[in-house]
Amino acid sequence: MTDSPRTAGVLDGYRVIDCSIAMAGPFAAQRLGDLGADVIKVEPTTGEWQRHAAAGGARGNRINVSFLSLNRNKRSLAVDLKSTDGAHVMRELLATADVFLQNYRPGVAGRLGLDYESVRALNPSIVYVSISGYGETGPYATRPGQDLLVQAMSGAMLSAGRAGGPPMPAGQYLADAVTASTAFEAVLAALLHRERTGEGQLVTVNMLDALTTLQMQELSVFTVGGVPQERGTEPNAHVYIRAPYGVFETSDGYLALGFADLQTLGRLIGEPSFAGMDPEIEGWTHRDELYARTAARLGEDTTANWLDLLLPAGIWAGPVYGYADLLDDPQIAHNGTFVTYDHPTEGRITVPGFPYRFSVTPARIDRGAPLVGEHTRDVLTELGLPEDRVAQLLDAGIVAESSVSEDAVEPAS
Numbered sequence: 013m014t015d016s017p018r019t020a021g022v023l024d025g026y027r028v029i030d031c032s033i034a035m036a037g038p039f040a041a042q043r044l045g046d047l048g049a050d051v052i053k054v055e056p057t058t059g060e061w062q063r064h065a066a067a068g069g070a071r072g073n074r075i076n077v078s079f080l081s082l083n084r085n086k087r088s089l090a091v092d093l094k095s096t097d098g099a100h101v102m103r104e105l106l107a108t109a110d111v112f113l114q115n116y117r118p119g120v121a122g123r124l125g126l127d128y129e130s131v132r133a134l135n136p137s138i139v140y141v142s143i144s145g146y147g148e149t150g151p152y153a154t155r156p157g158q159d160l161l162v163q164a165m166s167g168a169m170l171s172a173g174r175a176g177g178p179p180m181p182a183g184q185y186l187a188d189a190v191t192a193s194t195a196f197e198a199v200l201a202a203l204l205h206r207e208r209t210g211e212g213q214l215v216t217v218n219m220l221d222a223l224t225t226l227q228m229q230e231l232s233v234f235t236v237g238g239v240p241q242e243r244g245t246e247p248n249a250h251v252y253i254r255a256p257y258g259v260f261e262t263s264d265g266y267l268a269l270g271f272a273d274l275q276t277l278g279r280l281i282g283e284p285s286f287a288g289m290d291p292e293i294e295g296w297t298h299r300d301e302l303y304a305r306t307a308a309r310l311g312e313d314t315t316a317n318w319l320d321l322l323l324p325a326g327i328w329a330g331p332v333y334g335y336a337d338l339l340d341d342p343q344i345a346h347n348g349t350f351v352t353y354d355h356p357t358e359g360r361i362t363v364p365g366f367p368y369r370f371s372v373t374p375a376r377i378d379r380g381a382p383l384v385g386e387h388t389r390d391v392l393t394e395l396g397l398p399e400d401r402v403a404q405l406l407d408a409g410i411v412a413e414s415s416v417s418e419d420a421v422e423p424a425s
Contacts, residue, residue, distance in 0.1 A: 021048015022373045026203065029054060029105060030086065031114040031126065033061045035159075035185055036219065037143050038082040039192035041113055044199060045085030046366055046375040049111075052391055053086045054093070054102065057412035059384040074357045075381050081363060083381035089392075090385025090412035093124050097410045102126070104395045106134050110206075111199055115143035118153050128214045137212040139202040143195055144218045157219050162187035166223040167241070171230060171251050175243040191222040246303035254295030255302040259332055260310040266332035267315050269306070273327075280321055281309040355380035356416040383414035 023044055028051045030041035038053075038060075045051035053060070062079045070077035089105070092098040103125075106112060112131055114121055121127045121142070128140045142148065145157015155161075163169060163186060169179030195217045202215050224231070233239050233252050241251050249258035249270075256277070257270045274294065278286025283305050289295075295302065310318060315331055322329040331337070338344060339362075351365035358380070366375040388411050392402045405411045 019376070020373055021046075021375065022370060023047040023049035024373075026050070026110040027052065027108055028111040028113065028199075029109045031112070031116070032143065033115065035062070035082060035188040036191040036195065037113055037115040038062065039189065040141075040143075040195035040199070041086065042082055042084055043192070043196045044111070046377070048373070048375075051086040052105065052387070053083060053088045053382065054105070055088060055090055055384065057090045057092055057385065057409060059090070063384065072358050074383060075355075080355070080358060080361070080381045084363075084377055085379055086382060087379075087387035087391060088382035088385055088414075089388050090414075091388070092410050093126075095410050097405060097408070099125060101392065101395070101397075101405070101411065103134055105391070106131055106138070108395070109135060109138055110203065111139045111141065113141040113143070113195070113199075118144075118148075132212065132214075135212070137206060137210060139199060139206060139212050139215060141195055141199060141202075141215045141217065143191060144216070146220045147218045148216055152220075159185045159187040159219075162219045162223055165220060166227070167231075168223065168227060170241055170243065171227075172247070172249055173243055174247050175245055177243070177247075187219045187223045190226050191217060191219045194222040244300045244303070246300040246307075248299055248303055254291060255299040256306040258303065260307050262310055262315045262318060263313055265315045267310060267318055268330050268332055269310075269322075270328045272329075274302070276325055277306070277322075277327060280325055280327070281306065281318075283309050351377060353377050353380065357383065383416060385412040386414050386416065388413040 026044075026049045028041055028044050028049045030038065030051055030053045032038055032041065041051050041053070060079070062082065063076065065078060066072075066076040067078040072080060089101075091101055093102055112126075114126065116124075116126075122130075128142070131138060131140055144153070145162065146152035146155055160181060163181055164179065166187070168186075169181055171180075173180040195215075198215045198217055202213055206212055230241075230250075230252055234241060239252065243251055244255075246255075247258055248255055253270070256272060259266050259268050272291070274286040274289040274291045278284065278289075285305060286302075289298070289302075319329055319331065333341070339350065344350065349365060350362050352360060352362045354360050361380075368375065388406075389402055392405070392411065393399075397405075402411075406413065
């Protein structure tokens with residue numbers, strides 16, 4: 013995807029078999045691919061579920077945006093794992109792998125012969141990662157591990173908003189994204205252990221634990237500090253942070269404000285009642301009052317004027333962006349947060365890039381998300397299957413392939 017000579021990635025030489033669907037598993041595997049791992053996405057001959065579920069209705073040309081966003085830097089092997097020949101292909105592939113990642117429903121991996129014990133028998137040094145919604149066993153093991161449901165169970169929705177008001181879901185697929193990052197971290201740690209000892213292992217990650225442990229500070233305040241999770245009558249942004257803390261309406265938009273010194277804030281916004289208040293005392297005992305009075309004052313002027321006044325005084329304040337504002341922000345441009353590249357069927361696309369920087373082995377995009385089975389022939393040939401055998405598997409529908417040549421989009425100049 014780039015004209016410059018390829019720089020080795022941190023994970024060059026590692027092979028990852030990605031048998032996951034939806035977001036958490038594919039996102040974790042994509043992160044590994046961004047760092048240079050050879051990620052082979054093994055999917056049904058009809059394609060992974062996410063190919064057929066377009067978030068926002070963004071369907072794309074041949075690849076919808078949901079799948080496109082979570083499967084770059086991967087090759088696609090489309091194979092029927094329920095068939096004898098397909099299972100044989102998978103076993104050969106697993107013998108070449110360093111990491112195997114799956115988020116099958118309970119019991120599916122075992123029925124396919126892809127449970128940990130079966131895979132370890134083929135490849136004792138493999139790092140086997142199993143992602144679930146609530147855990148591999150236990151009373152909720154068979155429940156659907158969907159993002160919103162996990163957010164709801166984690167307790168996080170009742171840490172913001174008004175008392176008596178509805179719970180507040182995050183504006184992101186938070187449980188999925190946190191689980192993906194957790195799995196990514198776990199793979200790196202397990203690979204480091206294998207480098208030191210030669211020993212592979214089973215790694216299990218579940219969405220509920222990932223989102224619960226993300227709330228390390230909040231839950232410790234509850235369990236250790238004994239402070240109840242009580243929302244006020246005003247929409248303070250978090251129950252465990254003193255007021256004023258949240259998003260406030262201005263005369264032309266919104267402004268985020270946090271941890272303000274009450275003396276300074278009161279002077280700047282023209283609220284004399286804040287004089288003499290201790291933020292570490294009244295910030296808790298008068299939380300709703302402080303929020304309401306701050307809101308009334310900030311509604312009298314524009315966001316830009318308030319920022320010009322508050323920021324030089326050391327008040328923690330910032331604008332509230334939509335996605336269009338975010339893409340236009342100078343810091344985002346300076347950081348190179350978004351990357352633009354040409355995809356063979358979807359054209360020129362701009363997407364979020366990488367959350368890390370390496371001075372010697374940078375992350376990069378070598379290929380966009382693949383078509384179903386786009387690399388089936390390549391992968392099977394690498395495994396040593398002769399061309400006539402590959403042709404037999406294709407003819408029998410055991411494996412499938414797609415070509416980009418029939419409707420490739422010319423790269424933008």
